[in-house]
Amino acid sequence: MKGAVLDEAMNVLAETSRPTARHLGPDAVVKSVLTALEELAAHPRARTATAAGLVVPGMVDAQTGTAVFSENLGWADVPFTELAVARTGLPVAFGHDVRVAALAESRLGAARDRHDVVFLAIGTGIGAALIVDGNLLEAGGYAGEIGHVRVAGSEPCACGGQGCLETVASAAAIARRYGERSGRATDGAAEVLARARSGDAVARQVWHEAVEYLATALAIGSSLVGPELVVVGGGLSLAGDDLLVPLARRLDELLTLQRLPSLAAAALGDRAACLGAGLLAWELA
Amino acid sequence: MKGAVLDEAMNVLAETSRPTARHLGPDAVVKSVLTALEELAAHPRARTATAAGLVVPGMVDAQTGTAVFSENLGWADVPFTELAVARTGLPVAFGHDVRVAALAESRLGAARDRHDVVFLAIGTGIGAALIVDGNLLEAGGYAGEIGHVRVAGSEPCACGGQGCLETVASAAAIARRYGERSGRATDGAAEVLARARSGDAVARQVWHEAVEYLATALAIGSSLVGPELVVVGGGLSLAGDDLLVPLARRLDELLTLQRLPSLAAAALGDRAACLGAGLLAWELA
The missing domain is CATH 3.30.420.40 (ATPase, nucleotide binding domain)
Known part of the structure; x- marks a missing residue:
């Protein structure tokens, strides 16, 4: 804390x-x-x-x-x-x-002067904050649970649901999935990414799948709340272009009549x- | 008009x-x-x-x-x-x-005194209007495109995307899908429903699938914008309990930590x- x-x-x-x-x-x-x-x-x-x-x-x-x-x-x-x-x-x-955190990014960081923003925090879990027409959505505390949008079939989630984004694309999930498939322990998602960069096929596949699931969820978010900008925060945002570049490319492929948001890493970090x-x-x- | x-x-x-x-x-x-x-x-x-x-x-x-x-x-x-x-x-x-239409329902109809509402209009196409914290979301005109959330694999949509809700669960899609599978023409979704009621297995299956896709999309909407109420409007809302009862049941099964919205038919009709x-x-x- x-x-x-x-x-x-x-x-x-x-x-x-x-x-x-x-x-x-x-x-x-x-x-x-x-x-x-x-x-x-x-x-x-x-x-x-x-x-x-x-x-x-x-x-x-x-x-x-x-x-x-x-x-x-x-x-x-x-x-x-x-x-x-x-x-x-x-x-x-x-x-x-x-x-x-989204409020801070919109006042002081990567989302200044933007009215329609999805702030996507990817760490142990995945959460989002939605700014639409300049207002941060609350809905009694229920807004922004993008981590529990179903994107991945029947993979069980701790919430009791299935296929939740969080179970396949959070930093914790990336490390866990790599461990399950490779049989090798890691320090976390940063190490999985480092292995992917140096050619580890399992690491590349796990990373690729996470990006695909995140793009699916952001496409859904774009359809519903029409962001002009997606700010990616949380620990996984430290991956920088390894995350943002393929994510932007895939989002561009998935969206049709929706507004295509630009992507940026959080400016205020942790x-x-x-x-x-x-x-x-x-x-x- | x-x-x-x-x-x-x-x-x-x-x-x-x-x-x-x-x-x-x-x-x-x-x-x-x-x-x-x-x-x-x-x-x-x-x-x-x-x-x-x-x-x-x-x-x-x-x-x-x-x-x-x-x-x-x-x-x-x-x-x-x-x-x-x-x-x-x-x-x-x-x-x-x-x-x-959502504004009218919130001032004069089924959503009076509600602050967090999804208004789902199901007719030739499918659109939504989102009311969160008492505000109707605009996002420069991009908010609420729930009809183009991907829920159905690779079925091609007129928008250029794949698997869009609208291609499998609009009134037009229900009639088209019934025609394709049964080889019999219909006047529209109301007739498909009438046939389902009188035991036509193909009609029952098409209806069931539409409800399943709508529940999937509403579960996503619940995760993102946390409605307390979903008002279903458009031509398909005339199906009443044949639509609302199985939809509410399925939504109850799909949601976990999200707010479970109640469902109501639009009060102001067309x-x-x-x-x-x-x-x-x-x-x-």
């Missing part, structure tokens, strides 16, 4: 980063989120702070300030706004990590969600 | 309806649209009219008042607002038939787009 003290120009005055100890269970994670926030609020450079922003993954109800559900972190119905207000004494803005939380906080301040 | 003179309470003071003579080509259709509008504006009950609304199918740029493209009607870049203002002397609001045009006009008046 990451945190920062930000001035109104989004300059980072202080920063913190610590592992999310998810093996300790959801209560421990909630506790450590609140402790991290409290420590930041008590930082000397935060003495004049007038608001805090807090964002988490999973299903988020920004209006009620509740983390409704996270499969990865195991929590349900955590009243984060209430808890964070009690711990910091500050007004707290609460939101969804991917949606606020700080996007943290900066987005800061933007939310400054709206309250 | 349909037109009406509407008072501010959306009461119909006068009405007109005429066939769209698309075999005469796009210029003739544009001309007859404008003639119909001019006649309505000259109607005695329209004497105090202060604005007109005009909506068309296809790709529509509401902001510039242009019908960008229609595959069905064959037109491209028709400056309808300009033409209609010249013909009527009234300020003219211009929009997209499916999107304004007047929805006309009433929606009236709503647009009253916003200008």
Whole structure:
């Protein structure tokens, strides 16, 4: 988890980063989120702070300030706004990590001055945030679940569904699929890509399939919400042109009457969600 | 095409309806649209009219008042607002038939007081209008092309794509697919449904497949924009429970962490787009 003290120009005055100890269970994670926030609020450079922003993954109800559900972190119905207000004494803005990362990219990063944007975050899972007509879609926290669009037949997904994009094209899925087929362990998707670059046929095939599934899902997204730009974020975006070039080519082949979006890597990297939380906080301040 | 003179309470003071003579080509259709509008504006009950609304199918740029493209009607870049203002002397609001039908359903029909709605229009083609967080999505006219989401393998579509929902689940597709498999002509999807009801195995199979494809597309829509309600309009919605009941059941099976929407038939029937045009006009008046 990451945190920062930000001035109104989004300059980072202080920063913190610590592992999310998810093996300790959801209560421990909630506790450590609140402790991290409290420590930041008590930082000397935060003495004049007038608001805090807090964002988490999973299903988020920004209006009620509740983390409704996270499969990865195991929590349900955590009243984060209430808890964070009690711990910091500050007004707290609460939101969804991917949606606020998209907000940050649209205000400060790769999607500035764009009105119709899909922000695709590819990491352990796959999520999206959709900006249409300049508005970031919420739908009560349900918008943007592109990771659970069915693109891959009957492959079972942890969500209970089948063939979900996330099960075949996330960074975690790429590493897992390579391991299953090659019998060789890897450090993750970056290593699979490195092997693909040096000619490993299994790695190339797994990478190629991931790109194909991502293109299928983005074609669907283009049909429904008509983005002019797709910003790819999350760990897999570090692959750069190895991801973006074949993805753009395939999307161009798949789309007909839909608007063909341009593709760009996220500009704010792994700080996007943290900066987005800061933007939310400054709206309250 | 349909037109009406509407008072501010959306009461119909006068009405007109005429066939769209698309075999005469796009210029003739544009001309007859404008003639119909001019006649309505000259109607005695329209004497105090202060604005007109005009909506068309296809790709529509509401902001510039242009019908960008229609595959069905064959037109491209028709400056309808300009033409209609010249013909009527009234300020003219211009929009997209499916999107304004959704607007009418949300103000006056099946989607009142709902903030997150997919309006699915199934007729000769398939289109959707998406309402998220209470806003009707435009995306420069590109939003809602659910008819061109790929759900059916390699079946060729008129758009140049493959497996588009529209090619296998529109009313026209249902009639065509039944004809191809049974060798028997029909009047349309309503007759296919009637035959399915009376035990025709081919008709039952074609209907079942259409429902399956529609459920697949709605599951995708639910993942991306999280509707609380799906309103089914267009000619096929007249099938009522024969369509809605199996569709709802299948959707319930397909969705996992997504919001499960309720399903309803359009309340305004084939007047929805006309009433929606009236709503647009009253916003200008």
